[in-house]
Amino acid sequence: MTVWDDVVGQESAVAALQAAVANPAAMTHAWLVTGPPGSGRSVAARAFAAALQCPQGGCGVCHACTTTMAGTHPDVTLLATEKVVIAIDEVRDLIMTASRSPSGGRWRVIVIEDADRMAERTTNVLLKTIEEPPPHTVWVLCAPSVQDVLPTIRSRCRAVVLRVPPPQAVADLLVRRDGADPAVALSAARAAQSHVGLAKRLARDAGARERRTAVLSIARRIRGVGDAVLAAGELVEVAKAEAVSATQERDAAEKAELLRGLGVADGETLPPRLRSQLKQLEDDQKRRATRHQRDVLDRAMVDLLSLYRDVLVVQLGAEVDLVNAELAETVRSLAADSTPEQTVRRMDSIGVARTRLGGNVAPLLALEAMTIALRPQG
Numbered sequence: 001m002t003v004w005d006d007v008v009g010q011e012s013a014v015a016a017l018q019a020a021v022a023n024p025a026a027m028t029h030a031w032l033v034t035g036p037p038g039s040g041r042s043v044a045a046r047a048f049a050a051a052l053q054c055p056q057g058g059c060g061v062c063h064a065c066t067t068t069m070a071g072t073h074p075d076v077t078l079l080a081t082e083k084v085v086i087a088i089d090e091v092r093d094l095i096m097t098a099s100r101s102p103s104g105g106r107w108r109v110i111v112i113e114d115a116d117r118m119a120e121r122t123t124n125v126l127l128k129t130i131e132e133p134p135p136h137t138v139w140v141l142c143a144p145s146v147q148d149v150l151p152t153i154r155s156r157c158r159a160v161v162l163r164v165p166p167p168q169a170v171a172d173l174l175v176r177r178d179g180a181d182p183a184v185a186l187s188a189a190r191a192a193q194s195h196v197g198l199a200k201r202l203a204r205d206a207g208a209r210e211r212r213t214a215v216l217s218i219a220r221r222i223r224g225v226g227d228a229v230l231a232a233g234e235l236v237e238v239a240k241a242e243a244v245s246a247t248q249e250r251d252a253a254e255k256a257e258l259l260r261g262l263g264v265a266d267g268e269t270l271p272p273r274l275r276s277q278l279k280q281l282e283d284d285q286k287r288r289a290t291r292h293q294r295d296v297l298d299r300a301m302v303d304l305l306s307l308y309r310d311v312l313v314v315q316l317g318a319e320v321d322l323v324n325a326e327l328a329e330t331v332r333s334l335a336a337d338s339t340p341e342q343t344v345r346r347m348d349s350i351g352v353a354r355t356r357l358g359g360n361v362a363p364l365l366a367l368e369a370m371t372i373a374l375r376p377q378g
């Protein structure tokens with residue numbers, strides 16, 4: 001067992017990181033790990049951090065390895081954000097941390113999981129530190145692609161590119177690590193298009209599999225504009241509900257914690273001078289819920305896209321596996337009822353909706369335009 005075990009299907013990236021750990025000449029102070037969502041950017045970054053701290057280069061069992069992997073190593077700082085944008089103050093804190101020598105480890109490692117979520121002003125604060133870091137500090141930035149990061153940052157980092165892992169490699173991980181059933185694991189890995197985290201959820205949560213099937217069923221249910229508008233509303237509601245259920249318990253705990261910290265008893269009215277702190281927390285929580293809802297919606301659209309991709313595969317008679325093998329019947333009936341050109345247009349409309357959602361268009365508006373474009377065209 002080593003720290004690299006969970007970095008699946010990324011042989012060349014792992015080789016580059018291992019070489020840097022083993023050989024000082026191959027080491028550098030700033031890294032940019034890129035790869036599509038779910039390819040394991042943060043898993044790879046964390047494994048790299050552990051390997052740098054470990055006396056054996058990532059044995060997976062020593063104190064340095066286990067604490068790094070658990071997120072408790074004092075010299076490894078991980079910034080994972082659930083907000084849409086990383087605040088400039090968070091980055092200033094990281095820079096302070098980065099300036100200190102490691103307390104006992106071999107390196108001080110700072111990982112920023114969503115480096116693409118920084119405003120330009122924030123990025124500029126980072127630049128100088130990345131350019132001339134203290135001798136034992138390593139920055140590891142993660143982003144979906146190199147283009148998501150400003151060129152000024154990009155040019156100062158060594159790039160490590162993750163690819164989409166093969167579904168079988170993801171399935172093997174789910175079987176080995178989580179004890180999933182091999183057939184369920186493979187179907188989940190395909191349905192999740194090798195997104196490791198999603199595949200894991202699909203493999204062990206029958207409810208998640210049902211929700212995914214429900215999203216895909218709208219492709220067949222939409223017959224006219226009325227159905228399309230209803231389906232868009234349904235998608236938004238489902239995403240909202242999922243965001244609420246995912247965040248409300250944590251929101252309440254955070255609020256209780258803050259009030260305790262401020263010395264306010266349960267049920268007591270908050271003195272006016274403390275209200276701004278509560279407001280700040282509530283604003284953060286609202287942003288987090290918004291981001292979660294947007295992520296859920298985007299996922300639903302990626303699922304729909306995979307269905308039309310399958311339709312196109314059938315229409316063109318291509319010799320490749322269906323992503324949605326268990327929906328083969330739906331795929332075939334959609335393929336028979338439309339032309340490849342129509343399928344491509346539908347896929348385009350899903351892509352446009354994703355872009356518009358990313359650009360802060362009201363979700364319902366973006367989705368209605370999409371579902372209307374999905375309806376059968378004479």
Ligand SMILES: [Zn+2]
Pocket residue numbers: 054055056057058059060061062063064065066
């Ligand atoms: Zn170790």
